[in-house]
Amino acid sequence: MSTHEPPKGYLALVLVIGLMSGTSADGVDAALVEWPEGERARPFRLVAFREEPFPPELQERIHRLAAGRVPGAEALRELASLDVLLGERFAEAAAAVARSAGIGLERVDAVASHGQTVGHYPELRATLQIGDPSVIAERTGLTTVADFRPRDVAAGGEGAPLAPFFHYAVLGDPGESRAVLNLGGIANLTWIPRAAAPDDVIAFDVGPANALIDGVVRAQTHGREHMDREGRRALRGKVDAGLLARLLDDEYLRRAPPKSTGRERYGLAEAEALAEEWSRLGKAPDDLVATLVTFTAEAVAAACRDFLGQDASIDRLLVGGGGARNPALLEALRGALAGTRIEAFDQAGVPSQAAEAMAFSLLGRNALLGIPNHLPRCTGARRSLVLGEMVPGARGTRR
Amino acid sequence: MSTHEPPKGYLALVLVIGLMSGTSADGVDAALVEWPEGERARPFRLVAFREEPFPPELQERIHRLAAGRVPGAEALRELASLDVLLGERFAEAAAAVARSAGIGLERVDAVASHGQTVGHYPELRATLQIGDPSVIAERTGLTTVADFRPRDVAAGGEGAPLAPFFHYAVLGDPGESRAVLNLGGIANLTWIPRAAAPDDVIAFDVGPANALIDGVVRAQTHGREHMDREGRRALRGKVDAGLLARLLDDEYLRRAPPKSTGRERYGLAEAEALAEEWSRLGKAPDDLVATLVTFTAEAVAAACRDFLGQDASIDRLLVGGGGARNPALLEALRGALAGTRIEAFDQAGVPSQAAEAMAFSLLGRNALLGIPNHLPRCTGARRSLVLGEMVPGARGTRR
Numbered sequence: 163m164s165t166h167e168p169p170k171g172y173l174a175l176v177l178v179i180g181l182m183s184g185t186s187a188d189g190v191d192a193a194l195v196e197w198p199e200g201e202r203a204r205p206f207r208l209v210a211f212r213e214e215p216f217p218p219e220l221q222e223r224i225h226r227l228a229a230g231r232v233p234g235a236e237a238l239r240e241l242a243s244l245d246v247l248l249g250e251r252f253a254e255a256a257a258a259v260a261r262s263a264g265i266g267l268e269r270v271d272a273v274a275s276h277g278q279t280v281g282h283y284p285e286l287r288a289t290l291q292i293g294d295p296s297v298i299a300e301r302t303g304l305t306t307v308a309d310f311r312p313r314d315v316a317a318g319g320e321g322a323p324l325a326p327f328f329h330y331a332v333l334g335d336p337g338e339s340r341a342v343l344n345l346g347g348i349a350n351l352t353w354i355p356r357a358a359a360p361d362d363v364i365a366f367d368v369g370p371a372n373a374l375i376d377g378v379v380r381a382q383t384h385g386r387e388h389m390d391r392e393g394r395r396a397l398r399g400k401v402d403a404g405l406l407a408r409l410l411d412d413e414y415l416r417r418a419p420p421k422s423t424g425r426e427r428y429g430l431a432e433a434e435a436l437a438e439e440w441s442r443l444g445k446a447p448d449d450l451v452a453t454l455v456t457f458t459a460e461a462v463a464a465a466c467r468d469f470l471g472q473d474a475s476i477d478r479l480l481v482g483g484g485g486a487r488n489p490a491l492l493e494a495l496r497g498a499l500a501g502t503r504i505e506a507f508d509q510a511g512v513p514s515q516a517a518e519a520m521a522f523s524l525l526g527r528n529a530l531l532g533i534p535n536h537l538p539r540c541t542g543a544r545r546s547l548v549l550g551e552m553v554p555g556a557r558g559t560r561r
Numbered sequence: 562m563s564t565h566e567p568p569k570g571y572l573a574l575v576l577v578i579g580l581m582s583g584t585s586a587d588g589v590d591a592a593l594v595e596w597p598e599g600e601r602a603r604p605f606r607l608v609a610f611r612e613e614p615f616p617p618e619l620q621e622r623i624h625r626l627a628a629g630r631v632p633g634a635e636a637l638r639e640l641a642s643l644d645v646l647l648g649e650r651f652a653e654a655a656a657a658v659a660r661s662a663g664i665g666l667e668r669v670d671a672v673a674s675h676g677q678t679v680g681h682y683p684e685l686r687a688t689l690q691i692g693d694p695s696v697i698a699e700r701t702g703l704t705t706v707a708d709f710r711p712r713d714v715a716a717g718g719e720g721a722p723l724a725p726f727f728h729y730a731v732l733g734d735p736g737e738s739r740a741v742l743n744l745g746g747i748a749n750l751t752w753i754p755r756a757a758a759p760d761d762v763i764a765f766d767v768g769p770a771n772a773l774i775d776g777v778v779r780a781q782t783h784g785r786e787h788m789d790r791e792g793r794r795a796l797r798g799k800v801d802a803g804l805l806a807r808l809l810d811d812e813y814l815r816r817a818p819p820k821s822t823g824r825e826r827y828g829l830a831e832a833e834a835l836a837e838e839w840s841r842l843g844k845a846p847d848d849l850v851a852t853l854v855t856f857t858a859e860a861v862a863a864a865c866r867d868f869l870g871q872d873a874s875i876d877r878l879l880v881g882g883g884g885a886r887n888p889a890l891l892e893a894l895r896g897a898l899a900g901t902r903i904e905a906f907d908q909a910g911v912p913s914q915a916a917e918a919m920a921f922s923l924l925g926r927n928a929l930l931g932i933p934n935h936l937p938r939c940t941g942a943r944r945s946l947v948l949g950e951m952v953p954g955a956r957g958t959r960r
Binding site: 227228230232234237239242243280283288290295300301316317529532547 | 630698947950
């Protein structure tokens with residue numbers, strides 16, 4: 163699945179299964195990745211990847227718990243129950259990804275699990291991920307690394323973002339300055355100057371991406387469609403210069419990093435307000451979609467111009483996330499960032515949908531080897547640390 | 562503090578701080594123990610011990626959370642908050658016990674923390690201890706081992722009792738059959754035949770101990786006294802044969818191990834009922850206390866006779882817990898177990914109040930060295946495991 167085949171005769175390899183379950187709680191991604199046994203992350207190879215959906219009842223229970231809708235008398239019991247149930251699910255996903263690659267679990271070195279976030283309380287310096295690593299270790303027989311974020315938080319960091327470490331280790335280049343752009347609900351950018359040291363990396367949330375575009379399509383179609391498939395609406399529409407200027411005149415976009423945002427700022431509420439205004443003015447629905455796509459691209463271009471340091475020049479922009487499969491968005495990015503090579507993660511051996519699970523596979527490998535696995539400049543932690551809590555596998559030791 | 566001084570020239574030592582915070586949530590016990598670096602637990606040395614009380618507000622918050630009295634909308638936030646706050650407290654207790662021994666934390670190998678139990682759900686195969694080990698590791702700079710119970714539960718065990726492993730490793734003897742009796746609220750017994758293998762050990766809750774005795778004194782004094790200090794009431798009183806026979810005619814006492822019980826069965830409710838009946842009958846209050854002390858001792862003797870296997874003969878009974886400081890209870894035990902040598906834990910290098918924290922120090926040492934640290938026959942786990950989740954210290958690796 164990757165162009166990064168290890169050179170022949172390369173023997174000291176570490177096989178780690180990375181597991182990621184996002185806040186949408188719709189399932190768990192599992193990536194089995196082969197890494198070298200050392201400080202460097204390359205050459206690596208994605209051996210197998212699977213997405214295992216959660217049953218709707220489980221998804222509903224997670225959302226109820228995270229939303230504080232479980233009564234107080236039952237909340238801890240439900241938390242403990244889901245901790246174990248998710249541990250079982252995660253263990254099954256790990257077993258399934260190894261099976262799909264025809265690799266016995268006994269040949270795998272470790273499982274690295276992000277866990278399911280059910281609470282994040284920056285004001286308390288606390289974050290809560292569940293999916294019991296003891297259950298994963300017991301079921302798979304593999305050393306399991308989990309709870310990466312709490313250590314970063316304990317060291318004064320935000321516990322996030324963690325993906326930039328993976329971008330840095332896997333997509334950075336000694337001869338080329340690169341920006342890694344993940345177009346999910348929110349657009350995240352990781353800036354990796356040529357031959358960067360860990361502290362040269364800058365990462366932040368640029369602003370909205372699919373959260374607004376999808377939200378507007380949902381509102382315009384009264385929920386019949388959830389996204390602008392293949393960017394067809396945007397490609398048909400015309401950009402409205404007035405709205406574009408208004409959207410770009412935004413306090414969050416102007417603010418210098420470190421910064422992060424989410425769907426509470428750029429989400430369904432704003433999308434619905436925009437769609438309603440557009441409809442009231444009698445304008446063509448597709449023009450709104452086209453304008454939001456261009457807004458996303460222009461916001462990225464502005465961030466690249468303003469926040470990557472003086473004289474920063476992007477040789478290559480690597481794009482991933484759902485937005486990377488939207489031709490209209492890619493075209494808009496090419497327009498906004500003329501002269502920059504723009505390509506998908508995939509071409510660097512990281513299929514876009516597998517990126518997050520692969521990131522935790524790398525974080526787990528590093529924990530196993532005692533190598534730091536975060537970027538303190540990006541998270542705000544006081545110093546470089548080995549994040550993660552380790553549960554020994556059946557062999558009783560870490561390896 | 563111990564008679565078990567390591568022999569001169571013995572160098573490969575492991576220093577581990579054990580932390581224990583019981584369900585009463587009144588504070589954390591910290592024991593700094595020196596162990597050999599290997600399979601064997603002896604010779605060991607308790608270097609320092611401290612009891613650090615929690616402020617009443619913290620204790621109250623823990624009890625509210627564990628009792629399900631925090632509203633659902635706040636419960637997870639409160640859990641995450643206490644997880645971090647207790648992590649800070651535990652880290653301070655670890656630092657304090659090292660300081661009191663004049664030993665810099667950088668000379669200590671690890672911290673092992675039981676955590677504060679806020680939920681235990683055998684029917685869900687789940688157990689919930691808090692006190693974030695990432696916080697302990699970050700503050701102390703030491704590799705921290707925590708969450709011992711969940712792995713045993715994941716392997717089909719009860720996650721308890723864990724102390725018998727410590728009794729076995731530290732108090733067992735190649736030439737002598739020993740029973741270890743802990744007289745807390747409940748009386749727990751660990752039977753370690755001469756030259757026992759791990760699977761020869763039997764451990765179970767015998768029945769009530771201080772829970773009933775203290776509860777009756779509390780009821781009789783309307784809360785002015787919380788215990789029968791020095792056993793004075795019991796020594797003054799006379800045993801009532803009728804009540805003694807009635808108490809000994811008990812379904813729980815007759816049931817064969819494995820078994821466990823708690824204050825929900827032998828607690829304040831039963832103590833109050835007994836005190837009320839006694840007062841109604843106009844009998845001397847001290848006679849009730851004396852009868853309960855004898856009942857405790859006779860229940861232990863019956864358990865030793867019935868449940869330790871055929872031809873079991875106890876060469877030495879080692880007694881610990883609060884009850885070991887009650888001369889009336891020790892006298893009653895000597896009467897009930899005529900011919901058995903009875904002495905306090907302390908004489909084996911384990912001060913009674915330090916035993917639990919020392920137990921977790923040993924469990925942590927074993928986790929660090931990859932050596933199993935529970936007795937599957939006692940917990941019901943399917944196989945022998947290394948319990949515990951490890952967070953690397955400042956040095957980034959386990960040691």
